[in-house]
Amino acid sequence: MRLLQYPRLVREEIFSNMEYETIFSLSLTSRNLLKLLKQSKWKPIEVAFVFDWRKFQIHFGDSTAPLELISKTFDWYDIFPYGFFCGQQVHKLETKGESREEIVMRMYNHISELFQKCQSLTFGARISASDTSYYVPIPSLNIATFKVWTSKYLTTFMKNHLDLKLLVLEEQPTKICSIKRFREVPDIINIRNLRVVCFEKHFLAYMRNFKGVNAYFCGPTEAYQIRNFVYGWLNGQYSENLNLIHIEQEDGERFGPDLLENYRQNQWDLNKMPLEYQLDEGDKYYTQFPGPFKMENAVYVQRESDGKILSLQNTSRVFIGCVWNHEDVFKE
């Protein structure tokens, strides 16, 4: 069967039925095939580069997802620099003595070329190694996930990746990792979307330095911390850009039913006020909970200095705070 003898539209139909992993393998067969494939218009794709101890991996899909949930990865080991391991197979690659860094960049360029007509090509990196020197800087990186980090390294990383839209920090629970330096919070987190799994430090430690727009936290959270956040917001302690804070309790932990009792006098009136909160279109992709957030049972506080409104809602597991402009809530 000669694929290249099919008319172009038939080839396109065949390609549209293939998974991205197979498209990637196909693109490695020859330069002519790559030329053909890059003419196709692909649906949005996220490509993840995972950097770990003496190896890197490529997979297609959610770059922030834990590796054990990824069904197919292309693994490159420094001790076997001849190709990718994919399940039981070896995908041989002519390397011409290239270093690991050169192979990473070759694959980045190859994938960028292959999916150049994609509606939206997102690159993510997961840095799993405690030695961050194993990371090879990916140009146009949109998402970065860290398991271990230092404040200094994260600060430099953010400066070097100005396209970064989402930073994910996965703190290790104390019982697994007790090295203090891994939990430092950078002085400034200037990324639009932040997602943190907190164990050692609670969300306020991150919020103080967060200068972005949407923040998501998962971890044990006390009622007094929520009250401190609301108080801090009323006093302008957090980012001017802040639009949304979403906090999810760790498994087993619950918010009490009286979490927002102090603010009940300002009940959200669904007859007069917006029914739901929408995130910016551009942010939806980078958030775990893209909304819209229904305003049922919400309460609110208003900041005197600029008239902005902070709506507050909670269930037993989740607290959501949304920032509104005064005129968007109280329409004349």
Add this chain to the structure above:
Amino acid sequence: MSSTEQGTSSAAPAEPTTAPESAAAPEVPESFYYVHGKDKVVHKVSAGALQHSALIHGMISNLGYTEEQAKANPFPFENIDGDILQMVVDWCNQHKGKPTPPEDTNLPKQKEKLFDLVLAVNYLEIKELLTYCCKQVAMMVKGKSPEEIREIWMIPTDAEDEAAEKEAKKRAGKEAAGETAAAAGDAK
């Protein structure tokens, strides 16, 4: 003449579901057409079955042939092997007037047969069958390594592509030189 006719009974035209049974319109006798492939074996196919093929449907929609005229003028598809055309006709008959299922497991498993079927179906513009075939072709390489894909789909290596390109250039050069020489000879 062989025939793939699915019995002689005509397919009843679709009726509005709200119409009472007693008011059902009288059955219109179904018209049939004839097609043959490279092997000249003629297949009798109902107009209903042929509706799957946008190409044939376009050809027959305004013909108004009588049974005799249709029999005397089978549509020739010389570029399609007889067994492949038989497969296509069978598929059209099986799916006549029915909604097409999301999967079709009766497609050929041998890659050369499937390759020819795809070309035929694409030529005859049978959209649903083309979709099934392309899915099947895509499945052939699912989870395979580049080397395995190269073997299954007969993809030349870069070196082979380069050699073929060189050869083509050489041939084109020779042909051009031959034409120039012939033109010079004519001029003399």
